[in-house]
Amino acid sequence: MFLRLVADSFGRRPRHKLLTGAALALGMAVATAALSVALDVGDRLAKEFRSLGANLLVTPQADSLPLEIGGVDYRPVNSGAYLPEADLGKLKTIFWHNNIVGFAPVLEVPVGFAPLEAPADTQTGLFHTPATRVVIGRTTLIGTWANHLVSVPDGSRFLTGADKTNGWWKVDGRWFTDGAKECILGRSFARSAGLKLGDTLQIESPKPGILLTVTGILTSGGAEDNAIVAPLAVAQKLADKPGVYRQLSVSALTKPEDAFAKRDPQRMSAAEFERWSCSPYVSSIAYSIKQVLPGADVRVIRRVAEGEGQILTRVRMLLWLVTGAALLAAALAVGASSAASVIERRMEIGLMKALGAGSGTVGFLLAAEQLLLAFVGGGAGYALGIILARLLGEGIFGAAPEPSLIVFLVVIALATGVTLLGSAIPLRRASRYKPAPILRGE
Amino acid sequence: MAAHRTSNRAMFWRIIRRLFGANPGRLFVMLLALGAGAAVTAALLNLEVDAKRRLTTEFRAFGANIVVAPVGSTSLGDNSTTLQEQVVARTIRDVGNPSTVAAPFLFFVTGLQRGADSLIPERRKQVQVVGAGTELGAALHLLIPGWGASQLGIWDEDIPAKGYCFVGAKVAEQLQIHDGDVVELIYGAHVERLKNIRNISTGGDEDSQVFIELRTAQQLTNMNGRASLTEISYTGTPQEIMRFRSELAAKLPDAEVRPIRQFTEGEAKIYNRISGLLTATVAIVLVLTGLCVMAAMTNVAMERKNDVGLMKAIGGSVRRVLRLFLAEAALLGLAGGMIGGAAGIFLSIGLGKAVFGVAARPRLIVYPIAVALTIIVAILSAYPLRRLASIRPASVFRGEA
Numbered sequence: 001m002f003l004r005l006v007a008d009s010f011g012r013r014p015r016h017k018l019l020t021g022a023a024l025a026l027g028m029a030v031a032t033a034a035l036s037v038a039l040d041v042g043d044r045l046a047k048e049f050r051s052l053g054a055n056l057l058v059t060p061q062a063d064s065l066p067l068e069i070g071g072v073d074y075r076p077v078n079s080g081a082y083l084p085e086a087d088l089g090k091l092k093t094i095f096w097h098n099n100i101v102g103f104a105p106v107l108e109v110p111v112g113f114a115p116l117e118a119p120a121d122t123q124t125g126l127f128h129t130p131a132t133r134v135v136i137g138r139t140t141l142i143g144t145w146a147n148h149l150v151s152v153p154d155g156s157r158f159l160t161g162a163d164k165t166n167g168w169w170k171v172d173g174r175w176f177t178d179g180a181k182e183c184i185l186g187r188s189f190a191r192s193a194g195l196k197l198g199d200t201l202q203i204e205s206p207k208p209g210i211l212l213t214v215t216g217i218l219t220s221g222g223a224e225d226n227a228i229v230a231p232l233a234v235a236q237k238l239a240d241k242p243g244v245y246r247q248l249s250v251s252a253l254t255k256p257e258d259a260f261a262k263r264d265p266q267r268m269s270a271a272e273f274e275r276w277s278c279s280p281y282v283s284s285i286a287y288s289i290k291q292v293l294p295g296a297d298v299r300v301i302r303r304v305a306e307g308e309g310q311i312l313t314r315v316r317m318l319l320w321l322v323t324g325a326a327l328l329a330a331a332l333a334v335g336a337s338s339a340a341s342v343i344e345r346r347m348e349i350g351l352m353k354a355l356g357a358g359s360g361t362v363g364f365l366l367a368a369e370q371l372l373l374a375f376v377g378g379g380a381g382y383a384l385g386i387i388l389a390r391l392l393g394e395g396i397f398g399a400a401p402e403p404s405l406i407v408f409l410v411v412i413a414l415a416t417g418v419t420l421l422g423s424a425i426p427l428r429r430a431s432r433y434k435p436a437p438i439l440r441g442e
Numbered sequence: 443m444a445a446h447r448t449s450n451r452a453m454f455w456r457i458i459r460r461l462f463g464a465n466p467g468r469l470f471v472m473l474l475a476l477g478a479g480a481a482v483t484a485a486l487l488n489l490e491v492d493a494k495r496r497l498t499t500e501f502r503a504f505g506a507n508i509v510v511a512p513v514g515s516t517s518l519g520d521n522s523t524t525l526q527e528q529v530v531a532r533t534i535r536d537v538g539n540p541s542t543v544a545a546p547f548l549f550f551v552t553g554l555q556r557g558a559d560s561l562i563p564e565r566r567k568q569v570q571v572v573g574a575g576t577e578l579g580a581a582l583h584l585l586i587p588g589w590g591a592s593q594l595g596i597w598d599e600d601i602p603a604k605g606y607c608f609v610g611a612k613v614a615e616q617l618q619i620h621d622g623d624v625v626e627l628i629y630g631a632h633v634e635r636l637k638n639i640r641n642i643s644t645g646g647d648e649d650s651q652v653f654i655e656l657r658t659a660q661q662l663t664n665m666n667g668r669a670s671l672t673e674i675s676y677t678g679t680p681q682e683i684m685r686f687r688s689e690l691a692a693k694l695p696d697a698e699v700r701p702i703r704q705f706t707e708g709e710a711k712i713y714n715r716i717s718g719l720l721t722a723t724v725a726i727v728l729v730l731t732g733l734c735v736m737a738a739m740t741n742v743a744m745e746r747k748n749d750v751g752l753m754k755a756i757g758g759s760v761r762r763v764l765r766l767f768l769a770e771a772a773l774l775g776l777a778g779g780m781i782g783g784a785a786g787i788f789l790s791i792g793l794g795k796a797v798f799g800v801a802a803r804p805r806l807i808v809y810p811i812a813v814a815l816t817i818i819v820a821i822l823s824a825y826p827l828r829r830l831a832s833i834r835p836a837s838v839f840r841g842e843a
Contacts, residue, residue: 020737023735064569299611322720395718
């Protein structure tokens, strides 16, 4: 009988049920879409922020102070310490290895250069008679990786380089091939030296000269605009420092730092330290990098890390508030709709009570109807919301958020809660109705 | 005729009044749904405009985004690669907005050692470092934007910074310099005794530099009125930043005005993503909320079958009956929109304060928009009553249909 009453109510007033269901579904679609986006946005934006480049800088601990002005180091070449290139694979073995999106070692060498019209001895790349060429100027040669496959100790390989850590570098032409006798030239340097794509350049350091072919012109907006960027191996050969680098930029996905993250790890208790090192704070990533690179000093690039943290926190909060507002509006509208549907059924309620139904039975019957609607409407709304969130994610970040079970549960719970709450208030009033005046139409 | 029309109109409003008064529960429910929609519309529209503007300010957490340097500057030490610092500063003030922060830097290589603690001569370690003469207060805003006065106990930004310096963290580590220590700057035959306000750690080149007052640096190096470069933090959307840059470049022909691409590029990209995300989310939320409210309202409106049937039975034409209900809906929309819109604007002020720490500036244009949208939604949701034109009054009263 109970089921028959419920089924009859749906069958007799299909349009009403459809509209209440539609209101529910739309409201829950808003909730789903907003929740999915808000849950997903932190990770997506953190990736976007990596376009700002490295947020960690690794230098040798024993290094002398760099005397660098405008990208030119005024230290004597041989002063200062270096770090071994061979250790770099270990970066992908730390606890947060999946958060390390890229790294690039740098070795800078002051060099003299002379343009060469016709490539002479390209087979060996070595130029044995430097006296015949006049060095026309001096600049810095920055040795780094463009796109380098690093062997990780666990047997895998990881592709990284300046292309990943310095996303804002714009190269007209193409990057040099790591290991080849090629280079890219800073824009200002290329202009002042009168060099262009495809030219060959003789590089002089105290060591025998090397011939490099220009494969690209670099616009960086920084000191690199006045420098030559070449493979790390070339710089090592010129500096006579095989297998080492001087500075390493690391770009890592991090969690915005809160008050807890800013505490000194040395003064934490064991449990706190555990929690700290198990959160991808920039400082805990720096700490674990230090563990695998002996003799290295790892510093957080504050501008990047803090700016990123601040903006991420703000945006995430903003989206949560938008989500909250959306949930509130959906809840009120849906609640109003269910309240209305109960208010309008006074006649029916009166009739049922006149026939001897108790307030509990009537309430139970109406609640069952509302619950059924909540599940159907909530489910449909969830599906619609997921599609919308997908469209949104793909349109803006090029990747759709993963449908999450939590969102589904929250949405169904919300739908149930809102419809029940919406009907509860008029139902309470309905329980006080006396059947006779209602049936008389008063 | 006129009297007839007047009495007609009076009757119309009387019916409307009665419609509202008849069922306070229903009235409340409708106002709640419409008001909620209006509140969210107003709050989100207001917040969206404000959040985008606020974001550009947040991006200044990255510090400087534009550098003014002499054309082709690479080395130091001669006037050809420095700029007239006053001219640059004045031009920036002319072109920039009030929130623009600019700091000139004059770089030089100098010796540095710890100040003597006692009168007894002792061997002190001396290192070569890069000194930077600058306006300490402005420079600090650019280098470590998160720092405020609270981190700088002993120094007030407003007092002249002569005799003070900031020491980079790496330098401090090598020379064992602590906050508040005295250091000695040795440039040629000059020795300048300075008090270290605080060690600064930026993670960049600044960690191995020493920052002193620009005038002192100019006197030491004998380069009065010159600066190696000027760093600027300009607040604005990516387009505004580019416009500022080109205006500045046009006014400073002998300088190169270049964006710090690391930040300008990244900012532009992130700004576009965030503002796109915000606009899209707000649009989706608004459309769905509108539809949701509309469905809820239509549901309520459809319950009015009995009223329509009665009005038709006593001779009301479909048009007049419909007009009555549309007028009722419009009035409800107006009331719901006005209450909800006001609530929404206050909500957005609170939200803006919660997110950005600064109350969102209420935009009055948002209010009429929210009210108008609510009225439209209300009218549209009453429109399905038109379908009731086809019902036969008799069948309604018999309880059929």
